[in-house]
Amino acid sequence: MKKLIAFLAFLGLFMASCNDDDTTVVNNPDPEPVTYTSGTADFSNYVAIGNSLTAGYSDAALFIDGQTNSFPNMLAGNFALAGGGDFSIPFMADNLGGATLGGQTILGNRLILSFATGSPSPVPVSGQGATEISNTLTGPFNNMGVPGAKSYHLVAPGYGNVAGVATGAANPYYARFASSGSATVIGDAAVQNPSFFSLWIGNNDILGFATSGGAGVDQTGNLDPSTYGSNDITDPNVFASVLDGLLQTLTANGADGVLMNIPDVTTIPYFTTVPYNPVPLDEATAALLNGAYAAYNGGLAQLQLGGAISADELARRTISFSAGASNAVVLIDEDLTDLTGFNPALINMRQATPEDLLVFTSQTIIGTLANPNDPTSINGVAVPLADQWVLTPEEQMAVATAQVSYNQTIAALAQVYDVALVDANAFLTTFAETGFPLSDGSTVRATYGTGGGFSLDGVHPSPRGYALLANLMVEAINAKYGSNLPGVNPLDFTGLYLQ
Incomplete structure (x- = not known):
């Protein structure tokens, strides 16, 4: 049975390719100097509003290097070529991440990730972040x-x-730099009277639901966000109303800006790295498991004959293992028909299919023992994975429905407020499907660890990924306002922070 742990070894390949960062690029100067202009935009006072993606979060942490390599800081560097002013950042105290509050550790799981321990998957570095929230x-x-x-x-x-x-x-990151205890993020942004802004918000309104394996609630129809949980999907009408208000505030004094839509979060490495079928079995163990599930399968078959479930659901729920390295995990699916009224043993479980998305953190539970004293209680095999470890097709549909609605709102409001619109959704799809070729012949991809586009948390881009995003935004800004900003060279930014 110990062979079941072996599937984790596939994570070792993540360290196999970091060669892109070692490439030396020779830049030939332009034969004639280029004069950069802002077009009809005014870049003199740029303010960026958003969430972790705007802050420069990477590798599951916020830290100085990540903030320096944030896409807003890259944009500000471009804006400086065409009349842009200083760009101030509320820097963390170090490159570890994490923080304390009154000297007590908080955000202890928000230290930068690393392979330094030799573990097959990244873990937070050891140490104590020097950032004190109350300072x-x-x-x-x-x-x-x-x-x-x-x-x-x-x-x-x-x-x-x-x-x-x-x-x-309250949010510890914002508490560090809020103008007062009663301040709002948009209020602190607006008081600066920005001449130009970027606004990227809404990702977290669906991301928490997705990364929790759909453990939250789809709050569509509930217009009171004060009743929402941290992993819930925000009602699309709430999102639309809030976004309209944000844009109204930001453009009140004539500011121009750029607005980004919401990507399909299920294309990021957090959902595409752990396979649905990572369980290796020998012939004897497969036979043993099939015998253990025989009563469950038989009970389902009887209830299907009685009309309690369809033939399709019977096929979906029947559990079967075979000798080999690619057996699907067993999971709980709340959308299956509840049969426990007929027999308490007939719980809502089935084996995963290619349509299921196992979250990145499921690698920490699959193949381990649910009961340390019972060697047969193997999670994902004899014990089904709980809802939090898998995003099922029905849960994916809830995420997609909200995302489509959010993006319709974003596109419509970009026209109403006459600001540039960046299709981050198409960008991330291309990232996942083909990647982006660079001038040195390499390609930045969304593959976990080796692709160069995402950090080790599987959610946030690497500096090189942020550089590609910044260039996408520059393209949209140039097209909208007639500027000729040059963008940045992604090869100037690392594909991974490695410690």
């Missing part, structure tokens, strides 16, 4: 990206109140 910074700050923020958080008074951090009523 508030004096702003204002041009980068208003707040990790963890959902759309409605940007308009919530007290979201940056240090006194509320311990109870979860």
